[in-house]
Amino acid sequence: MDKQVRTKGSNLANPYLAVQLADLTAALVEEDLQCLLMNASSDRKDLTRSLQLLLEYRVRAVVVLSGAPHHSLVRECLDNGVRVILINRAVDSALADIIAFDAEQGGRLAAERLIADGRRRVAVVQSASKTLSKLQRAEAFRARMAEAGVEVVTWAHGGNSYTAGEEAARALLGQGGIDGVFCVTDELGLGFLNTARHALLRRIPEEMSLIAFDDVPQAAWSSHAMTTVRQPVAELNRAVIEALIRETAGDPRPLVRKIPVSLVERGTTLPGRWAPARAP
Structure with missing residues (x-):
């Protein structure tokens, strides 16, 4: 169980979250890591209960996709040897890894x-x-x-x-x-x-x-x-893996990463007014 990574997210029917989870779980498997998914709402009480439950497992890290845990919960996870990686979230703590799109x-x-x-x-x-x-x-x-x-x-x-x-x-x-x-x-x-x-x-x-x-x-x-x-999912998930590699190397410093986004022009804006790279 010592190589498990918990991924927490809500609204699994969300098409963007589905893509994000599929890519993240594949990236974790490539690193020989097991991924356990816990579905929770973004409600703080629900998130608190879920994180407290996770402390009963010997997980390596918790990746939070919804909600923002209180800094005391982040501290409790870290004190129990569990790294906390927040995706597009913020928390009143300098202890968690924070990875967000711009x-x-x-x-x-x-x-x-x-x-x-x-x-x-x-x-x-x-x-x-x-x-x-x-x-x-x-x-x-x-x-x-x-x-x-x-x-x-x-x-x-x-x-x-x-x-x-x-x-x-x-x-x-x-x-x-x-x-x-x-x-x-x-x-x-x-x-x-x-x-x-x-x-x-x-x-x-x-x-x-x-x-x-x-x-x-x-x-x-x-x-x-x-x-x-x-929002480039692959780049975000590479940052998650980077945070986990830091943990493996014994580097306690949190990773803070802001990932650039880009405009993809298709057919709901007037043609010829903009010149980004076109998507398929």
Whole structure:
């Protein structure tokens, strides 16, 4: 059991999390590490119970994909010889490894792309989730739009889901005047896009540009062809392995890594306005 790594995550139906877990577990197997998955909500009490349960096992490290454990729990894990690796999370502690995508960069990229399309009344769809990375994406987007003097309408209701994206489309586009949308996840974006196109008969990108965030496989499907901000999963998981290698070498210093993101342009933004590397 001494070579086990616990991976904690919630909402396993989330397409991005599914890709992330598949890649991470494969990377761990290549390092001759066993991976045990514990599914828990991001609720702090649930996370606390789960981490306390993990201390009963002789695991090597805990990779937390949802929620942010209190610093005392991080300290307790470390005191028991368990390394804590937080993915896209923050904690009031200098003890945990923190690996995160550059959420602010992604929010700015989305804003700049909509500005390039000449959009002047835009919306940001972020659900009611208080996840740090999603909040950072939205805040950076609004800040860049404010610099450009572009009005932003915020929709923040429901969960991070396809259904919430549908609801956002009906609520926002029913008002009229919205010509650009940034959805802080691809799940929201896909719900918004399909509702806007097929239920509300909006022409995208002719009438309205749409950008999402994550670059899940479904975003590239020809039926969607959705412009999105890509989070490079493989690079994130290499950082996880690097943190584990530090632990093997007896290096107690936490790894802090911010991973750049990139804009992947497909068919929901106007062609010829931007020049990133195109995705398949």
